[in-house]
Amino acid sequence: MAARKSSSKPNxxxxxxxxxxxxxxxxxxxxxxxxxxxxxxxxxxxxHLYIGQEAVVVGLEATAKQGDKRITSYRDHGHMLAAGMDxxxxxxxxxxxxxxxxxxKGGSMHMFSKDKHFYGGHGIVGAQVPLGAGLxxxxxxxENARVTFTYFGDGAANQGQVYETFNMAALWQLPVIxxxxxxxxxxxxxxxxxxxxxxxxTRGEAFGIRGETVDGMDVLAVKxxxxxxxxxxxxxxxxxxxxxxxxxxxxxxxxxxxxxxxxEEVQKMREERDPIEQVRSILLxxxxxxxxxxxxxxxxxxxxxxxxxxxxxxxxxPNVEELWTDVCI
Amino acid sequence: xxxxxxxxxxxxxxxxxxxxxxxVKEGDTVSSGDIIAEIETDKATMEFEAVDExxxxxxxxxxxxxxxxxxxxxxxxxxxxxxxxxxxxxxNAPVGLxxxxxxxxxxxxxxxxxxxxxxxxxxxxxxxDWPEGTELRHQTVRxxxxxxxxxxxxxxxxxxxxxxxxxxxxxxxxxSQGMLDEFGSKRVIDTPITEHGFAGIAVGAAFGGLRPIxxxxxxxxxxxxxxxxxxxxxxxxxxxxxxxxxxxxFRGPNGAAARVAAQHSxxxxxxxxxxxxxxxxxxxxxxxxxxxxxSAIRDPNPVIFLENEIxxxxxxxVPVMEDFTVxxxxxxxxxxxxxxxxxxxxxGMQFAIEAAEFLSADGIDAEVVDLRSLRPIDYDTVLASxxxxxxxxxxEEGFPVGSIGNHLSAVIMERAFDYLDxxxxxxxxxxxxxxxxxNLEKLALVTTDEVVAAVKSVTYR
Numbered sequence: 001m002a003a004r005k006s007s008s009k010p011n012x013x014x015x016x017x018x019x020x021x022x023x024x025x026x027x028x029x030x031x032x033x034x035x036x037x038x039x040x041x042x043x044x045x046x047x048h049l050y051i052g053q054e055a056v057v058v059g060l061e062a063t064a065k066q067g068d069k070r071i072t073s074y075r076d077h078g079h080m081l082a083a084g085m086d087x088x089x090x091x092x093x094x095x096x097x098x099x100x101x102x103x104x105k106g107g108s109m110h111m112f113s114k115d116k117h118f119y120g121g122h123g124i125v126g127a128q129v130p131l132g133a134g135l136x137x138x139x140x141x142x143e144n145a146r147v148t149f150t151y152f153g154d155g156a157a158n159q160g161q162v163y164e165t166f167n168m169a170a171l172w173q174l175p176v177i178x179x180x181x182x183x184x185x186x187x188x189x190x191x192x193x194x195x196x197x198x199x200x201x202t203r204g205e206a207f208g209i210r211g212e213t214v215d216g217m218d219v220l221a222v223k224x225x226x227x228x229x230x231x232x233x234x235x236x237x238x239x240x241x242x243x244x245x246x247x248x249x250x251x252x253x254x255x256x257x258x259x260x261x262x263x264e265e266v267q268k269m270r271e272e273r274d275p276i277e278q279v280r281s282i283l284l285x286x287x288x289x290x291x292x293x294x295x296x297x298x299x300x301x302x303x304x305x306x307x308x309x310x311x312x313x314x315x316x317x318p319n320v321e322e323l324w325t326d327v328c329i
Numbered sequence: 330x331x332x333x334x335x336x337x338x339x340x341x342x343x344x345x346x347x348x349x350x351x352x353v354k355e356g357d358t359v360s361s362g363d364i365i366a367e368i369e370t371d372k373a374t375m376e377f378e379a380v381d382e383x384x385x386x387x388x389x390x391x392x393x394x395x396x397x398x399x400x401x402x403x404x405x406x407x408x409x410x411x412x413x414x415x416x417x418x419x420x421n422a423p424v425g426l427x428x429x430x431x432x433x434x435x436x437x438x439x440x441x442x443x444x445x446x447x448x449x450x451x452x453x454x455x456x457x458d459w460p461e462g463t464e465l466r467h468q469t470v471r472x473x474x475x476x477x478x479x480x481x482x483x484x485x486x487x488x489x490x491x492x493x494x495x496x497x498x499x500x501x502x503x504x505s506q507g508m509l510d511e512f513g514s515k516r517v518i519d520t521p522i523t524e525h526g527f528a529g530i531a532v533g534a535a536f537g538g539l540r541p542i543x544x545x546x547x548x549x550x551x552x553x554x555x556x557x558x559x560x561x562x563x564x565x566x567x568x569x570x571x572x573x574x575x576x577x578x579f580r581g582p583n584g585a586a587a588r589v590a591a592q593h594s595x596x597x598x599x600x601x602x603x604x605x606x607x608x609x610x611x612x613x614x615x616x617x618x619x620x621x622x623x624s625a626i627r628d629p630n631p632v633i634f635l636e637n638e639i640x641x642x643x644x645x646x647v648p649v650m651e652d653f654t655v656x657x658x659x660x661x662x663x664x665x666x667x668x669x670x671x672x673x674x675x676x677g678m679q680f681a682i683e684a685a686e687f688l689s690a691d692g693i694d695a696e697v698v699d700l701r702s703l704r705p706i707d708y709d710t711v712l713a714s715x716x717x718x719x720x721x722x723x724x725e726e727g728f729p730v731g732s733i734g735n736h737l738s739a740v741i742m743e744r745a746f747d748y749l750d751x752x753x754x755x756x757x758x759x760x761x762x763x764x765x766x767x768n769l770e771k772l773a774l775v776t777t778d779e780v781v782a783a784v785k786s787v788t789y790r
Contacts, residue, residue: 130530130532141515142537164526165529168521171521325571326566327606329566
C-alpha cells in the first residue's frame with residue numbers, strides 16, 4: 001500500500017492548457033460575482049466560495065468520461081461549473097429563483113443535475129461520503145464501467161462515517177475515488193489543531209486503500225494523479241484516495257472574519273501558488289498563447305458570468321405552489 | 330439426585346418452541362457442553378447443550394413435539410448409579426405431551442386482569458383489501474414479509490436487500506430466510522455493523538437508480554443512521570426541485586420486544602412520522618405486512634417500514650393472489666362500532682382489539698381503526714369514524730409527549746370539535762425509559778386495562 005507523492009507532469013497541449021485556464025477562470029469569476037451578489041443581499045444564507053481551489057475540480061474533471069458521477073459537500077459551485085452545469089442555473093439557485101437547478105428550493109448547498117451526473121451539494125459534513133460510495137455501488141451492481149468522484153474536505157475526513165465507508169468500499173471493491181480537498185482549515189480550525197495524523201492520504205491504509213497526495217494548486221499534477229486513480233477504479237481494483245493539498249482564499253463562508261490565519265499567509269499563497277496564474281505563466285512562457293489571447297478569454301468568461309448574474313436576478317421567485325411540490329412523488 | 334432438564338428460553342420473546350430432535354437417548358452418558366437436542370424457535374433452530382454431567386434417565390418430551398413451553402421439563406438427568414424410581418411431576422407442559430405423563434401443577438403465572446381473547450381476530454363486516462371470496466391462507470407476519478420482498482425482487486432486478494445478518498445467518502429475526510439461496514449475494518448483502526455507513530451507501534445507491542431495502546436489525550440501531558434517513562433520503566427530492574430522490578425502504582423491528590430494556594425497546598413511530606419526505610407504515614396484520622411491503626418497495630419515495638418482533642410469529646389470513654398490495658395512506662376499519670372510536674396501529678392494535686372485545690361484553694360497542702400508515706395518515710377515515718361515534722381513544726406503545734395520539738387529538742379537535750362528546754384520551758407507553766424488571770416493564774407498556782378504562786371514561790361509564 002505504497003502511498004506517495006505525485007509530482008510528475010504530463011505532456012500537455014496548448015489546447016488542453018487553454019481549456020483548463022478558461023475553466024478555472026470561469027469558477028474564479030463566478031465566485032467573485034457570487035460574493036458581490038451576496039453583499040448586495042441577492043444571495044442569502046450560507047455561501048461557501050471555492051476561490052483558490054479551482055485546480056482541483058478542473059484537473060479531475062479532465063479525467064472523467066461521460067456517465068461518471070460526482071458528489072461533494074456544500075462548497076459546491078466550482079464542482080458544478082466544472083461538470084458542465086449551466087452558470088445561469090447555478091447562480092439563479094444561489095439567488096433562490098425559479099430558474100435555479102432546484103427551482104430555488106435547494107440554495108447554494110443543495111443543487112443537483114441528473115443530466116450532468118452531479119449528485120449534490122450536501123450540507124452535512126461528511127454525509128456525502130457514503131452517498132458517493134452508494135453511487136459507485138449502483139454502478140458496480142449495474143455492471144457498467146463508471147466511476148464516482150466523492151469529494152470531501154479535511155474537516156469531513158474526521159467524521160466516523162468516512163471510515164465506515166472506506167471499509168465497505170474496500171470490502172466490496174467499489175469504483176469510487178475519494179477526493180480529500182485539504183484546504184488546511186476545517187471552518188476555522190487549522191489541520192494541526194484537529195487532526196492527529198496530518199497525512200490524510202494514509203487514512204485508507206488500514207482498509208487497504210491506496211492513496212496519494214497531490215499539489216492541488218497545480219492543475220496538471222491533479223490531472224495526472226486523477227488519471228491514475230480513474231484507471232485504478234475503472235479496472236475494477238476498488239477505491240482510491242487522493243489527498244489534494246489546496247487553499248481557499250476566502251473565508252469558510254461569507255460570514256467568516258478569518259481571524260484564525262494571517263492576511264500574509266493568504267497573500268503569500270495567492271502570489272506564489274495561484275493555480276490560474278501558474279497556467280497563465282506556462283501558456284505565455286511556452287508561447288502557447290499571447291496576452292491578447294488570454295484577454296479575449298477573460299472577456300468571454302466575464303460575459304458568461306455577467307449573463308449568469310443577470311439571469312439570476314431576472315428569473316422570478318418560485319411560484320408559491322412550489323412550497324408544496326416535490327415533498328413526495 | 331435426579332435433575333430436570335428444562336426447555337430453554339432461546340430468545341427474549343420466546344415462550345414456547347419445538348423440540349425438533351434428540352441427539353441422545355435414554356441411558357446415554359452426557360457431559361457438560363455436549364449437544365443433546367435441537368430446538369426450533371420461531372427465529373431459528375438452535376443446538377441445546379447439557380449443563381451438567383450424568384445419565385439421561387428419561388426423555389420426557391419426545392422429539393417432534395411442538396409448542397413445548399419454556400421451563401417445561403424435557404428430560405431427567407441422574408448421576409451414575411442412581412435410578413429413577415419416581416417420575417417427577419411435569420409442570421407447565423403443553424397439552425398433548427408426547428410422553429403421556431399426567432399433567433398437574435399450577436398453570437403459568439397470569440397477571441393479566443382481562444381474560445385473553447383470541448388473538449387472531451378477523452375484522453367484522455368491514456371492507457377488505459381483497460375481492461370477496463378470495464382464497465385465504467393462514468400465514469405469519471414473518472412469512473408475509475419474506476414473501477413480499479421475494480415477490481418484488483423477482484419482479485424488479487433493481488431491488489436488493491442489505492443489512493446485518495440478512496444473508497448467511499438467514500436474518501436475525503429470520504425474515505430473510507432462504508432469500509440468499511434464491512437471489513444470491515449480489516442482491517442479499519450482509520453488511521458490517523455500521524448503520525450510519527450502510528444507510529448512506531443505500532441512499533446513494535437509490536440516487537444511482539437502484540431500489541434498496543435496508544434492514545435494520547432493530548430500529549433502535551437506526552438512530553445511528555438518522556442523519557442519512559432524514560437529511561439525505563427524505564429531503565433530497567425537495568432540495569433537488571424534484572430531479573432525484575431516494576426510492577427505498579428502511580425496515581426492521583420497532584418498539585418493545587421483551588425484557589431487553591431501555592436501549593432496545595423504543596417505538597419510533599412518532600419520530601419518523603414527523604419528517605416530510607418520508608412515508609411511514611406500521612402494520613399489525615400479516616396481510617397488511619405483505620401488501621404494504623410490496624407497495625413500499627414500489628413507492629418512489631423513502632418508506633419507513635416499522636415491524637414488531639412480537640408480531641412476527643402471529644398468524645393472520647392473507648389472500649392468495651398473484652399480486653396483492655395494500656395502498657400506503659389508507660386506514661382499515663378493523664371492527665365496526667357505534668359508541669367509541671379506538672385508533673391504533675402496529676402492536677397497539679392488539680390492546681385495542683382486546684379492549685373492544687372486553688368492552689362489548691359490557692355493552693360498549695367500540696369501532697377499532699388500524700391506521701396502518703402514519704405518513705400520510707388517512708384523516709378521512711379517522712374523522713368519519715369519530716363523527717359517527719363522537720368519542721375517541723388512541724392507543725400506541727410510544728412515549729406520550731409528541732405522540733401520534735397527540736397529533737390525532739389535535740386534528741380531531743380542529744376538524745371535528747362539535748362532534749366530540751368527550752375529550753380524546755391518548756393511551757401510550759409511560760414517560761420513562763423502558764425498565765428491565767418484568768413487573769416494571771409491564772407497567773411501562775400500554776395495557777388493555779388502560780384502554781378499557783379510557784373508553785369507560787370517554788363514554789362516562
